[in-house]
Amino acid sequence: MGDQHRVSRIDAALSQLFDSLLPADPATINDPTVLRWLDKLVHNARDSVHAGQEDVPAEVNSAQDLIRRKLLRENASPEKAARFSNLYSRLLSMPVLNQKWRILYLLHSLSENQFPVNGPRSPLAEIEQQKLSKQKVQQGYPRYYEKADSDHEEPPDRRTSVEPRAAVTSPKKAGLASTHEVRHDVTNSPPKPQIAETAAVPSELDLLRDLPFSMQGLSSKSYQFVSPTIVKLPSSLPIPIISLLHTLAEPCLLYKTLTVFVDAQDGGLVNQSLRAAISGELRSYLGLVATLEGEIRRALTAIEKGEDDKKSVRAAGVTLKRCVIWTRDATMGLRLMALIVEDSQRKRGGQIISLIHGLLASHGDPFVAGFAERLLAHVARPFYDILRHWIYDGELVDPFNEFFVVEADPMLKADVDPRRVAMSVWEDKYKLEAELVPSIMSDDFAKKVFLIGKSLNFIRNNCGDSDWVIHYSQANSKSLDYESTSHVNLSASIDAAYQTTMARLTHLMSNKFFLFTHMQALKRYLLLGQGDFIDLLVESLAPNLDRPAHSQYRHNLTAQLEHAVRHSNAQYDDPEVVRRLDARMIELNRNDTGWDCFTLEYKISPPCDVVITQWANTQYLKIFNVMLRVKRVEYSLNTTWRKCMTGARGVLSDIDEKLQGDWKNARCLVAEMVHFVNQLQYYILFEVVESAWATLQKTITRSDATLDDLIEAHTKYINTIVQKGLLASTAEREDGFLVQLHNMLKCMLNYREVVESLYSFSVAEYTKRQQSATRTEKRTAAGTSRASTPVVAGARGDRWSAMSDELAKDTGSPQLLPSHAGHDSTLLTGLRKRMSDLSNDYHTRINAFLYDLAHQPDVDLRFLGVVMNFNEAYKPVNPRRQKRKEKGKSSDVQSQAGVSRPASVVPTSDAGGRGEGSKAG
């Protein structure tokens, strides 16, 4: 009942309301169509009212909010909103109405504004829509209005598009459509003039459309690339857009610069691989650009087609700002690449790799590190290729000189000493250039790699063992690159290669080329290690070599050499070794004897001459020279001693009472000299040579000896011998060891000659005595046969004079008169004087020598001095102090003797004097 009442009341009210809305009173209208139309209207209205009876959810405050917002939105001043709030509060205070909010809602709905009301909306969405709409207003997209319009007003299936399509539906719908149109006209007109104004400025969508092209570096209408580094933007754009375009210009310009770099053709392998890596990255950048382009195009077509999906509306906001964010990562990558490209202009090869690796290892940003790692994998590939070739084949395949092993420039070696050619094959053919070593390898590594390649090359070229090299490279060659071999693996493989190669090289050297055998042979022959051979040689050569140098013939010497070899233990030696032994004459001067020019020679063929270099050979020869001299002196002293001893038992025993003192002196001195020479020889052979040899052996038989080690050890060996063996040629210093030694040896030789002459004198004396004895006998036996005496005497005299002539020839002393007594005594006095002079000389020299020895830093030399002076027979004297004393006392006998000594020495021994002069050291 109540309900019905209510309904009737509603109906009454509705009819009243509708009538009031209608322009004309239905009662007054006669036209049936109009009447019908009016009736229909009312009916529809009533229907709609009844249809919508279901409740709208009650929200007390929402209506108020809606209204307030609406008021705020539509009015510039908040005055109305304030008033409304006031009114609302007053309304609320009134207890009258129950459905206040509904009324308010009604009022709100009826208000004239066109905006869609679709339930409560978030403020943000509203603001965004507002902004978007404003933007669209600026750019004159009236269609948006239509969309917003039609959203709410009609149910979806009755929505119409913009174009005024012919009305498919009832005239009412057509009417609706036309009302839409009318509304459009009304709403469209204000923005239209705006569009006309902004036609000159490129719209945002135009810019967006151009963006994919400009990101590839191509000029477009609004985005012109004046030069590879400058972009010209249209100046009529608003400032925020200009700033956005500036940000977007960066990747475009970077891309252009990078494409220029990538297209260039020069540079080495590493450069090329860098280019490849960068072009790969650029390709992915282009992929990004393509995606961007797709997005933009989709958005544009979505806008153009006018889809009503709300999302596409929002997503159609593919704005410049969005593009900036999307390209941010790519821009960073491009920036990095541009940096790398610029740095790499000045560098080459390994330096570029170091550069990128530096970015990888020491840069904090993980993006940069990841990027650098990708690039590094590409860029290091040619480097690893070269490395592989070098390590496993020993070949340097480096067309652009990017590897850290460089082949020495043949142009620079114009002034090299031709004697150094052999060593240069090992030492100078390849050089390690430290600056090109990339930082992915440590220095140790680089050295090892260098050695491996060098040895392989050496093995292949000089040792003729290319088969092994090929086999080795095939068996072991693994492809190296940055990712698959981590640092550990790479180092392990390099170590393995290193050891194999070095072992092979040492093996080759020792077994195929008998390096060690040669070294030993050198020691035996040139360093006089093979005693019996040397003795034999000296013995057989001695009479030859005493003659002047120009009368020697090479074939003589060689024959003697052969003889010596055959009769000593050397014949059992390796024929390979014996073959290399040779006798030679060196540097003939005018008045040399054979002794000075003779030398043995040992031929070394490559590749051993890498270790036993030319320099080493000369050192060996020097040592041999000195030792040969010593040997010669020893030999002559020995022969003299032998003569003395045997003579003492025979010839000399009778004349003891006359020459005993002399002979005693002679014997003593000779003994001293022999002792000296022996000690010296012992020292050189055992202390110096053998110990150095032991060190050398130890070094070269170590399992991990490399060729460089061998060379070094050998050089050290020779140096030790030279230094410790008193053989350092400091020819300038007058009191250097070698000079002293030479002088002493000369002295000894002279003395020996004196002894020889004494001996011959003694023999002559003896013979004289014998003859006088027989004469006496004969005289007593045959009475006084004066006839025979003068004959005999004459004959004797003749013989004597012949002998004395010989003596004179030998000793070069002034011609002796064939008068016995005076002749004898003069000779004897001369001999005696000479002997005493020489012995004084010798003593002085040996004292100085011992003094110098005692003050050497080396222990062994001091030991030598001690051994020589074991019974303190000599008193070491400082020669300099001696000289000063000599200079001070001009009237000193000694100084006189010192002055006269050289004078007396020179005429007696030609060989000695000239030997001193011709000593070249």
Add this chain to the structure above:
Amino acid sequence: MPSKESKREKAKEVVDILEEISILLDTDLDRAQLSLCVSLIENGVNPEALANAIKGLRREVKSNEKALQDIRPESSMSD
């Protein structure tokens, strides 16, 4: 009756307020229409439906105003 009077007064006041609000909102409703709407809503009519109906009517009338104007002189003339 004071209550009745006050009630009437209050009702009037409310209507005043509502009228002011409707002017603020520019709804184009006069007092009579407003009071009718209020009574309708108080009786449980859906405000949204009612608003739609009113708007529809208004639209129709506006769009055919010319036609109606043709009619009206006739009617007046016929009168």
